[in-house]
Amino acid sequence: MTPQSWSGRDNPSDCPPPVPPRQRCSDLVYMSAPPGEKKDGNQSLEKVDMFRPAAPHTKSTSIDWDSQLQDEPLYQTYRDMVITEEIKRQTVCRLGRCADDPIAWRTGEKGGVGGTLWQELPAVRHSGVLEQLSPAECKRQESMFEVLTSEASYLRSLRVLTEHFMESRDLDETLIIRDKKTLFSNILRVREVSERFLKDLENRVEEGPVISDICDIICHHAEHSFRIYIDYVRNQTYQEKIYSTLMQRNTEFATVISRLQDSPRCQRLPFVSFLLLPFQRITRIKMLTENILKRTQEGSKQERTASEALAAVSKIVKDCNTQVGKMKQMEELIHMAKMLDFKKLRAVAVISQNRYLEKRGELQDLARGSAMFTFRSKNTNIYLLLFNDLLILTTKSNSPDRYVVIDHAHRSLVQVQSVAKESQVLKKCFFLIMLENHEGRMTKRLLKAPTESDKHRWMAAFPNPTTPKDDLEEVVYEDWDCPQVQCVQQYVAQQTDELNLEPTDIINIVRKTNEGWYEGVRLSSGEAGWFPAANVVEITNEHVRRRNLREQYRIAQATAHLENTRAGSRC
Structure with missing residues (x-):
């Protein structure tokens, strides 16, 4: 298996089709209630004429985005601040501030870094919409605008990675072509996808002071261009390995990396933090889409669009996780095959496309063989390797990183039993029974785990409906x-x-x-x-706990409704 190749810019055929045209937001604004009436975020949104439409398909505003977003931090800083604020949001508010505010860190009132808010845009301030939109709709606007500002922050960090690190002549002289391809993967294509996505977001926001929707843009890019993230993430196992090897064995590479990290341009952030950006970004887009969905009116067209966007992005995230898992599983199997010594036992072909390691660990073998157990004065440490279809028992070899296989069995022929608490010695013990081992015989071992938690987890790996629940201190x-x-x-x-x-x-x-x-x-x-x-x-805090459950239920309901609608249309 070869690593994902590091390639140049996209071919024109790689570009997604343009985002479909939609009604311009400058023709109308959405309000939660007519002027003069009490605004409630749960009321239906009404269309209120506020601006005369400009010439067809022309933008009502023109924003200098380079100037507008110049205070956006690098993405790592943005992410750290968002995480900090979200953790605060889950705590009890002691200062009278709203614990639900997801953007307070960006206003500077909590000492956070600078950042641009939707309500701070000149077109928004001068339009008067802030006095007419409900607080709930303002939060929705900020949630949508954060997708744009965070993408600008992310793209800024990507440009540091490509221009400051990847295009560094000094770094290039320390690398062979193959290592450079593995290290930087397809990051240029990832950057171009980000540039196109950001441009579409900017164009939408320029349509008018109130953002009509951006979830259609998210959905469009998730379906047509975000799969490039899967290719990048698939390479991460090799990327991590080659970086570790280079830092240990290539002193020139390590020296240049250290110097580049000290540059003001990357704000002393570690090189590895830039390599991790793509997967962090696609998972963040999923969370941002969830935030928009939470703040969108139930039953509206915008809710359906947000649900479709969330489903599309969630699929990308799921595929990324699957690819990472598959690559790591194969690497583990290759490593296991090299370290196992079957000696005189019938060998098992460990490497298989359908096999993966589920659990491994060291336990004490207190006794073996018959039903009558006697403790030895010196116990044997054995190392268990549990695969999805196979259990292998080994002991440590005299050679480093080598294990001698002493027994193995198909997983379906392995059971566990609890041990009666006759003494403190047996508190962490359980019976491991092979109904048919490699010799075709039944064996029974009394194993002792390092902790009670380990015992629980090993027994849970071999569920047996006839085994009573333990009454351990849990x-x-x-x-x-x-x-x-x-x-x-x-x-x-x-x-x-x-x-x-x-x-x-x-x-x-x-x-x-x-x-x-x-x-x-x-x-x-x-x-x-x-x-x-x-x-x-x-x-x-029970209020916060219940709010989390309600928010997740809302997302689950919207997703289920979308699936039911799709299923009905296929019938």
Whole structure:
């Protein structure tokens, strides 16, 4: 398998078709109530003539975007500030400020970095629409405008990556062509996609002071050009490996990278943070689209458009995650095949397109063989490799990074049993039963996990409906009564049964262990898994907790309605 090639600019055939024309926003403005009446974000939007239309298909304003967006930070800074503010939003507000405000960090009132707000645009300030739109609609306008400003921030960082790093002559002299292709992948094509996307967003905002919609633009680009992100993300496994190798073995490369990072242009941000931008951006676009959907009137045409955009972007994000998973799985299989020594056992072809590693870890083998167990004075450490269709038991070899296979069985022929709590020694133990091992015999081992959490997770990997639930010191919650936590520090899953966490993720907790591990379900995606309690904080405010559930339910309902509508149209 070869890495994704690093290529030049797009061919004309790669460009998506132009965004379909739509009614110009300058012809009308949307209000939540007629002038003089109480405005309520839940009221239906009415069309109110405010501006005479200009000549057909001409823009009512002309904005100098370079000047307007000159204060936008690099994308890494923008992302950090958004994460910080979102974490604050989930806490109880002590200063009388609205905890729901998603853009307060950009106003400077909370000491955040500078940034451009929709309400600060001259065309908006001079039009008088701020006095006529409801607070709810103003928030929707800001949510849509943030897609534009954040894309400008993202493109600015991409240009630092391409112009400051990739096009550096000094760096180029330290790299061979193959390594450069792997390191920078198709970043130029990613940048061109961003440039086209930003241009379409700018054109829409220039149509009038009130942004009619941008979700049609998001949907259009997600369907026609955002798949370039999948190609970039697919290469990340090789990208990470080649960067690590170069930093360790190529002193000239490491020296130039260090000097380039110190440049004021990249604001001392690490080179790796620029390489990670594309995947961070596509996931952020998904979150921004969700924010727009939350603030869009239920049952409206705009809600359907936002739902379509969210579905299209979600598919890209899902495909990105799938590609990353497949590449890492194949790399793991290749690595496993090299380190396993079957000696006299019948060897298993570990590398397979349909096989992937689910869990691995070291346990103590206290006894083996018959039903009558006797403890040895010296226990044996064994290393388990659990694949989706296979379990391999190994012991450490005298050679470094080599393991001797002592047994293996098809996963469907493996069961586990709890151990009665006869002593403190057996508290972390469980029975591993191979109904048919590599010799065609049944074996039974008493294994001891490092912690009770590890024991739980190993037993959960072999679900057995006849096995009673353990009564270990843990708390299990019902769906209606589960706590809610927010990630405050990224966590990268080390096992397949763990959950990758990004700051601001909201997770419903299903189970807590007394050793600092939680099992939970991510609210936005429904993905489940284990993660350390140290990386999250509990949301204790019931108002905030209920708001999170309502918002996610709203998104789920809109998505389900879209799917039902599509299914009906196919019949």
